Amino acid sequence: MAPPPAPSPPVYVNPCVPSPCGLNAQCQDIGGSPSCSCLANYMGIPPNCRPECSINSECPSNKACMKEKCRDPCPGSCGAGAQCSVINHTPVCVCPSGYTGDPFTNCYLKPVIANEPVETDRCSPSPCGTNAQCTDGTCTCLPEYQGDPYSGCRPECVLSTDCDRSKACIRNKCMDPCPNTCGQGARCDVVNHIPICSCPEGTSGNAFVECRAVPPPVVTQPCNPSPCGPNSQCREINGQAVCSCVPGFLGSPPACRPECVVSSECAQNEACSNQKCRNPCPGTCGVGARCEVVNHNPICSCPVRYTGDPFVRCQPIRKNPLTADIPLVQKNPCQPSPCGPNAQCQVSGDSPSCSCLPEYQGSPPNCRPQCVSNSECASHLACIKQKCQDPCPGSCGVGAECRVVSHTPNCICPSGFQGDPFIHCTIQVADDQIRPTPCSPSPCGPNAICREQNGAGSCTCLSDYTGNPYEGCRPECVLNTDCPSNRACIRNKCQDPCPGTCGQNADCQVVNHLPSCTCHPGYMGDPFRYCSIKLQEEPNIAQEDPCKPNPCGSNSICREVNGQAVCSCQPNYIGSPPGCRPECVVSSECPQNRACISQKCTDPCPGTCGLNARCEVINHSPICTCSSGFTGDPFARCFQIPSM
Structure with missing residues (x-):
């Protein structure tokens, strides 16, 4: 009697392919079941992982939303x-x-000018x-x-x-960041100030260099053609295509992108150099000069008691002992020059007249060259010898094409050619297994995490959440009324709403969850913007004006009616004098489907989400999700799910 046939080995099926975890999440195979968790720098619970912020109003008033993080601007x-x-x-x-x-x-x-003749000039001081x-x-x-x-x-x-979300701040101007950012044949869409490059349908490649037509597939393979999108790599695992971003690129396929393409994507003290956020100071200023980065640009200056051209060399100021005690018959107002470096001084009517030297721009004493770093030039130019010039001439090899992307020359061989475009283009002749745990499936409620303890699943609330972890945990607050009266509900935390809310020389006090700003004693102005010292007015004995000084408080209008002061709030301010205030200063003052943007309760959705994504405002924050039948990063772009 023949022995029974040996059983065939079981076929391994990866429960994480395709991933059930949603966007911005990672999946792990634990005992044959998928375990989902949000990627680093993302918050929430799968499948609703989202960045820390996407608009300013999701941050405290003394922070700004920069690269999806609340940071000090x-x-x-x-x-x-x-x-x-x-x-x-x-x-x-x-x-x-x-x-x-x-x-x-x-x-x-x-400058302190001694023995200056007194003149009646309404502009001095x-x-x-x-x-x-x-x-x-x-x-x-x-x-x-x-x-x-x-x-x-x-x-x-x-x-x-x-700026508007369709523009970025480039050289202190709100401009479209798209021109000369993406590669040949690519399309550019601005999402929340950031240029997003993608290859149109029917093409593929690196969208930041070149998109080419997709050749017809020869052999049916899951990674040929790659379904992962630009700047990504595809690996075949158990007959499935597994996508990941190539090293040096951020995000998740199909929305992999470099760290930056314009300087406005970097911190204010960094500039975008070769698609990396770097300190632009090293090697920029002259010998002995100091460098400070202001709005992505390196600013060179000589230290105190030093002089010279800060872009070349700074040297100590030396006094001439021979001329120190010689009385001057007629002082030359240009000796020493009050104009600063890179400027020339001319005498005009016994007064110095300053102007910048040729090839320098600005106004004395801040004359500087056209550029000292790439971030001061347009995206299709580079800073070469302190001039914004085309970096392409002489950069690429024979037969190659050159295109400037984010100040950097990119060399590619044309279609039908091959080789190193920077030299010469010629014509073309298994996973570790994790033991199962009692946490799969998880016995915990929402916003709770499961840990194995003595062979059983133990549930605890996530950090900053409270409640019964087996039924569901909730954040510290959702509404202001969840907090004490001297706190406001900001990003689901009971926080002091004062920091960064009031203007200079103003005091802040929280009244019923809302910050109230008033000018310091002896100051006047808009306490939500700037308070200045009160000017002492001479008393007018002949005729008293009930509106001078203004008894109505800040942001108010005073009118005299029958000898009495009648107060009202200025346009765009609410309340009643002396408590006139903007419509909002923190988002908690707005309805749940609105956010405080520029002191107005506004819908935060327009321009926040990517292409083919839908937006819903939840607790003042825009929540982006891909529409039905689409997949991808909803903060960048959603792609239609291909039919099997």
Whole structure:
């Protein structure tokens, strides 16, 4: 009698292929069952893993949403010697007392002029703030600056969050980051200030270099053609295509992208160099000079008691002992020059007249070359010899094509050619097994984690969550009323809403969960923006004006009616005097489906999610998910699920 046939070995089926965990999550095979967890830097529970933030209003008022993280926007935002404070997510730069200049570039000591003849000039001393000019006592902002000229003008933007979501802050201007960012044949879409490059349907390749038509498949293989998208690698495991991003790229397929393509994607004290966020200072300034990074750009200056061209060399200031005691018959106002480095001084009517040297730009004493780092040039140019120039000539090999992507020349061989495009192009002649645990399937409720303990599953709430882990855990708060009266519910935590909410020289007090701002005693202005010292007015004995001084408080209007002061709030402010305030300063003041953006309760969805994704506002935060029949990263782009 023949022996029975040997049983065939069981066929291993990976429960993580395809992954049931959703986007931004990782799957592990535990005892034949999938175990899901969110990727690093993502929060929530699968399949609803999301970044820490996608808009500013999801962060505390003294933080800004930068690269999907709540960070301090001050480093690198202000100029040398300036002070920075964060007000409603925006860095505000001011020069300290006794200093003057552009706080976004450089603050320097106010010059002390002795024995100056007294003249009646309405512009001396100037009543204007920084970056403003005075004409017969009237202040106006300098070109390309905006704001209140009497308190201070600022550039169009300092952070990308100052711009519409379809633009990025590039060289203090809200601009479209797409031009010259993506490769040949690629399409560019701006999602939440960031350019997203992708190959159109029917093409493939590195979207940051070149997209080419997909050749017809010769052999049916799961990785040929690759379903993983650009900048990714495909591995065949048990007949399934497993996708991952190539080293040096971030995200998850099919939305793998480099660390940066424009400087606005980096921290303010870094610049995008060769698709990496790096410190632009090393090797930029001259010998003995100091370097500070302001808004992605390296700013060079000579230290105190040093002089010279900070882009070449700084040397100590030496006094001439031979001329120290010689009385001057007529002092030359240009000796020593008050104009600063890279500037020339001319005498005009016994007064110095300063102008920048040729090939330098700006205004004295802040004359500087056209560029010192790539981030100061347009994306299709590079900083070569302190000039913004095309980096392509001489970069590529014979027969290669050159295209500039994010200041960097990219060389490729044309279609039908092969070889090293930087030299010459010629014509083309198994997984470790994990033992099963009692946590699969998990006996825990939502927002709880399971750990094996004495052969059984033990449930505990996730960090920052409370409740019964076997039924479900909840965050510390969802509404303001879940918190004490001196706290507000911000990002599901009971926090002090004051930091970063009020302007300079203002006090903050929490009243019924809401921050209330008032100017310091002796100061006046908008406490949500800036308070300045009150000017003492001479008493008018002949006729008393009930509106002088204004009894109505800040952000209010006073009108005289029958000799009485009648108070009302300014347009776009709510409440009643003296408690007029903006519509909102924190998102908890808005309905649950709105977020506080620029002191207005606004729908945070427009421009937040990627292509083919839908947006739903939950607890002031935009939640992005792929539409039915689509898959991908909803914060970048969703792709249609191919039919099997």
